[in-house]
Amino acid sequence: MKRITGGILAAVMILVLLTGCWSRRELNELGIVSGIAIDKSDDQYHLSVQVVIPDQVNGRMGKQDTPVAVYKTVAPTLFEAFRKLTETSPRKIYTAHIRTLVLSEEVARDGIAKVIDILVRNPETRPDYYVLIARDVSAENILKVLTPLEKIPAEALFYSLDTSNKVWAPVAAVTVDTLIDQLMTTGMSPVLPGISLLENDSRDTKSEDMRHIDHPVKLGYSGMAVFRNDKLIGWMTKDEGKGYNYIRNTVSSTAGHLKCPDGKYISLEIIRSHTEMKSRLEAGKPVIEISAKVESNIGELECSLNINDPMVLEQLQAAGEQDLENLMRQSVEAVQRRYKVDVFGFGQVIYNAYPKLWKKLEPQWNDEFPHLKVVYKVDAHIRNTGMITNSIERRMKEK
Amino acid sequence: MTLTTIVVGFCSLAIAAFELPPLIKKGWAREALIFIVMLVAGAIVSIVALKEIQTPSPMRVPELIYKPLYQWMQHILQVKDD
Amino acid sequence: MENGRISSRQLAVLVIYFIIGDMLLILPSLTISAAKQDGWISGGMGLLIGWPIAWFLYRFSRLFPKLTIIQYNRRLLGRWVGGLISLFYLYYYLVTTAMLLREAGDFLTTQIFTETPINAIHFMMIVTLVWGTKSGLEAIARSGETFFPLYIFLFLALFVLLLPQAELSRLQPVMGEGLRAITHGSLYSSTFTFCELNTVLMFLPYVVTSKTTERDYLIGVFLGGMAICSIILLTLLVIGPNLASSYLYATYAAAQKINVGNFLQRVEAILAINWILSTFFKTILDFYAFLLGTAQLFKLRDYRPLSIPGGMLLFGLAFAITTNTVYFDYIVDYYIFWDFTCAFVLPLMLYMVYKFRSQTMLSK
Structure with a gap:
């Protein structure tokens, strides 16, 4: 008798409790x-x-x-x-x-x-x-x-x-x-x-x-x-935004261009980009070092450079490095001048390297930030040139 | 005598009806006594909980006992926080 | 009155559940609020402090291998003082059980069942607790063992699924907050995990001892501690110190980030099962300690009839603990002292009384 009542009680409780109908939607x-x-x-x-x-x-x-x-x-x-x-x-x-x-x-x-x-x-x-x-x-x-x-x-x-x-x-x-x-x-x-x-x-x-x-x-x-x-x-601005993204290491792939000596453009497809930020001290003041490593391919060749020549490629790489450095520098300087807020996370970088120094700097960080010295180091490589080497235009002229 | 009290009271009686007879049959008086005491206490707090009446928390006891230690710890943590 | 016996392996499993307990829900937020990105070091420090305490508890229990702490109190300190200390412990077990219930209930009503009244959740859990204690210690141990593979699987799954989102940079700067903050954090990670293990004094007498029992116990403690450290570490790696200290349930927030190939996502509710499981076993063991202890204090022949009234008491107390969730932030700083008293101070005192008494016995 007891068992049956127990069983019924259990069954009722399971029915009531486990169907999850309380706040059903x-x-x-x-x-x-x-x-x-x-x-x-x-x-x-x-x-x-x-x-x-x-x-x-x-x-x-x-x-x-x-x-x-x-x-x-x-x-x-x-x-x-x-x-x-x-x-x-x-x-x-x-x-x-x-x-x-x-x-x-x-x-x-x-x-x-x-x-x-x-x-x-x-x-x-x-x-x-x-x-x-x-x-x-x-x-x-x-x-x-x-x-x-x-x-x-x-x-x-x-x-x-x-x-x-x-x-x-x-x-x-x-x-x-x-x-x-x-x-x-x-x-x-x-x-x-x-x-x-x-x-x-x-x-x-x-x-x-x-x-x-x-x-x-x-x-x-x-x-x-x-x-x-x-x-x-x-x-x-768009360029400042680009610089920002490079510094924050959120660029995975993008397109950019360089100018040739004859005024026409070369398009580069950036396939890999990695940026790291470090901090070091110079005369007691923190300095940020940004090192970017970029790998790209040539996407479009408008001008008639001979890219079979390794010297030309090296020049292009150097130009690319300079370009990216300028981009990042402009971005940082613009923000330092116009907005005076640390959007790049430089504060966190300093905190990671010198926690005690950061504790002192933190309260006036927005005043210190515009005077922060930033150093750039870019390493760019052009890996390949796509399916063809020199441009069709150049080949036409060579005929 | 609200519905909650009646329901809880009824459940307690039902529980007692299930659990007490075997105890009494075995002659376990002490167990039966403690059982009843706990049952009544349990019924009272359950009613309080179901009616959502505000009561002092059972944690007040350790709070009172350890208050000095707590204040001491807050002191050493705050002072050095600067 | 307790005729059940559990094996060393079951003991180890129960110890692991006990140590992890409700820590998956609340410890990361607590430790990380105190120690920020060094929370994982606090976890490690907690293990260093807590493991010896757990060992001490085992050794202490070996003084009177067949007796639970409630029984020793009477032996060592006599009827009245012993009774008083026992009441203290019983109150501790009862309120801790209610507190754990409340934590699980709060978690479920905050994250998943937002409109359900907390009493309904408490009621369902209490039904299981009462049923479990009525079935005895052996049943509890066996069900723990049964769930254990699932538990390990889900625990490891959490790690495997979240590892792709981990970023070491979130741990930086290491030691940036200083030793004091780390120690503050370790206060939580050592007491809520290892000091609450003092409940083990109530069921160690029922373990079938063998040569390996002590070793198994210590391994269990160690594994539990490692699990805690790794959970804190994982939470830090995945959501970072800033977010972890603001979310109430940091590991749940971390689990929400699981996203494998945009396909396996939004599975955090399945992981909630894990959290409820370990909290449940800790709760049922504390409840068992309360019931058994009460029965032993009043020299009853069985604790089983007390389960249902005990459950009703729990129902009321779990609700009475606080009116809202903010209370936890405040009460944790008191709880650490209470845990430490029951796990170390009182047993140490009892040990000294024992030593003193055996000296006087010998000298007679």
């Missing part, structure tokens, strides 16, 4: 968010979320509609804004799959730390999405642009940033946890990529149902935003 109750945009005006936050419409992404035949929808709310705090989204959105917002976070320049100038706080505190969001600053446009409008190749625009942003990060030096992708780490690293200020809208006035032929081959509005990355601690203070 069915899949069709969730609004899966792929991108978030935050703007600010008059002390109110404007929150826009890009929600995926699963039917449309699936590619089923039926109502041809946009694959995502954007919902927007306005509220004094972000948390309220998120909750308010339920006023317009039919589903509960589910933030576990965000790919991109876009912040407007006003929000960035005001300080991004407080904005990121809510997203990091939330156990649902994961720290692997990219953060962007919307330049010359509201963050909301960035989310509203449809992208041709990738159905969900926020994913398109994510993948293009990911790819650019790997193959185009002026762009660097920053995930939220890297951002937080940089915000908390001693002496350092973060840098975030900017994004803006590119208008396109070409008039292409429109197909019957108003779809375009060359969309009139496209998204494009534009420059890197410089911060002092967590407030935006300015933008780096």
